Amino acid sequence: xxxxxxxxxxxxxxxxxxxxICNADSKQSLKIKINPENFNASRADIEAxxxxxxxxxxxxxxxxxxxxxxxxxxxxxPIALFKRGKEGEYLVKLAxxxxxxxxxxxxxxxxxxxxxxxxxxxxxxxxxxxxSLCETASLYCLRAMxxxxxxxxxxxxxxxxxxxxxxxxxxxxxxRNDYIEILRIGLPVYYRKHAAHLSDNPTDRKKNGAxxxxxxTLLERNPEHWxxxxxxxxxxxxxxxxxxxxxxxWHRAVPEKHTDFVEDTASLFGISLPELP
Numbered sequence: 001x002x003x004x005x006x007x008x009x010x011x012x013x014x015x016x017x018x019x020x021i022c023n024a025d026s027k028q029s030l031k032i033k034i035n036p037e038n039f040n041a042s043r044a045d046i047e048a049x050x051x052x053x054x055x056x057x058x059x060x061x062x063x064x065x066x067x068x069x070x071x072x073x074x075x076x077x078p079i080a081l082f083k084r085g086k087e088g089e090y091l092v093k094l095a096x097x098x099x100x101x102x103x104x105x106x107x108x109x110x111x112x113x114x115x116x117x118x119x120x121x122x123x124x125x126x127x128x129x130x131x132s133l134c135e136t137a138s139l140y141c142l143r144a145m146x147x148x149x150x151x152x153x154x155x156x157x158x159x160x161x162x163x164x165x166x167x168x169x170x171x172x173x174x175x176r177n178d179y180i181e182i183l184r185i186g187l188p189v190y191y192r193k194h195a196a197h198l199s200d201n202p203t204d205r206k207k208n209g210a211x212x213x214x215x216x217t218l219l220e221r222n223p224e225h226w227x228x229x230x231x232x233x234x235x236x237x238x239x240x241x242x243x244x245x246x247x248x249x250w251h252r253a254v255p256e257k258h259t260d261f262v263e264d265t266a267s268l269f270g271i272s273l274p275e276l277p
Contacts, residue, residue: 026061030054030112031068033089038073040098046071048154053105054112056141056148060226061116069115071108073097078107080114082121090115101161102168105145106138113137117229123237126246127202133229135205135212140219140226142169178210187214188270195243214268218261228258248273 032050036043050071058064070085074093081091092111096103113134146166153159173179182190191198194207202208219226234253237246251262251273259276266273 026064027055027058029061029064029066030058031066033068033070035070035072038097039094045099045101046104049101049104050108052145052148052154053109053141056144057109057112057116057137057226060223061230062227064230067115069112078111080111080119082119101158102142102165105142105165106168106172109138109141110134113229116226118231118233120233120236123239123241124202125199125241126237126243128198128204128208129243129246130232131202132208132211132215133232135209136215136219137226139169139172139212139216140223142166143220172209173213176206176210176213178207179213182210182214186270187211187268191269215265218264218268222261225258225261228254228261231255231258243269244271244273247271252276 030051032047032054034043034047034050036046039046050069054069068085068087068089069092070089071092071094074095077095079093081093083091085091092108092115094104094107094111096107111134113136114130117130117133119130142165146162146169149159149162149165151159153162178190185193191211198204198207228250231253232250235249247262247266251259251266254262263273
């Protein structure tokens with residue numbers, strides 16, 4: 001029997017089709033449960049916004065195991081709790097209300113990124129980097145949602161809200177004044193200058209938010225590497241772990257197709273990683 005060799009064009013189509021199937025499966029891996037109490041908005045609408053935000057990251061995941069996120073109203077800022085629900089679901093609290101959809105999206109994107117990073121209650125010295133990635137996710141998802149909602153919003157009458165999503169992200173970016181310092185002195189110098197502060201204050205949005213703008217450029221250019229964050233906390237961080245050790249651990253844990261991305265990320269901070277064994 002004669003076997004016809006597959007052409008490069010046919011192979012490209014096959015790979016594209018396979019990737020789209022994987023992406024579709026990963027989007028279906030996320031189950032969102034909404035407790036609408038105190039949001040003053042409908043359960044269906046809140047879920048639609050959170051789903052749209054989460055899907056911007058889910059579509060870049062491959063082989064993601066099923067996960068459930070329970071969303072409820074928080075009183076002290078948005079947070080992903082370390083404690084799990086009765087059925088193992090992740091517990092996320094959002095500090096927003098009514099129909100401030102951009103704020104819902106901004107907060108949910110940040111918290112679902114922590115979930116995908118495999119956040120752990122361990123040494124916090126390098127938590128600022130995860131916070132920077134999650135802040136990047138918020139901006140990335142808002143901007144991607146804005147583009148998507150121009151044509152395919154969750155509801156037809158939400159199409160006009162597309163510019164508001166982009167404007168929300170834009171206003172946040174304009175408020176990251178430390179980004180000017182990064183542009184002036186470079187991220188490696190900025191990181192060394194503020195490393196101790198970042199280690200002690202991982203949720204300082206002024207600083208990790210500015211770093212997020214650098215990471216945003218990298219991940220908007222190569223969105224498929226969002227999948228790499230799933231190995232960020234592949235093992236617990238011991239007390240005193242350095243940023244170099246943290247990145248090296250990530251570099252060794254990710255699938256091979258993401259190793260260059262981790263190296264590129266490290267180089268943004270002026271860090272050269274050891275060769276893989």
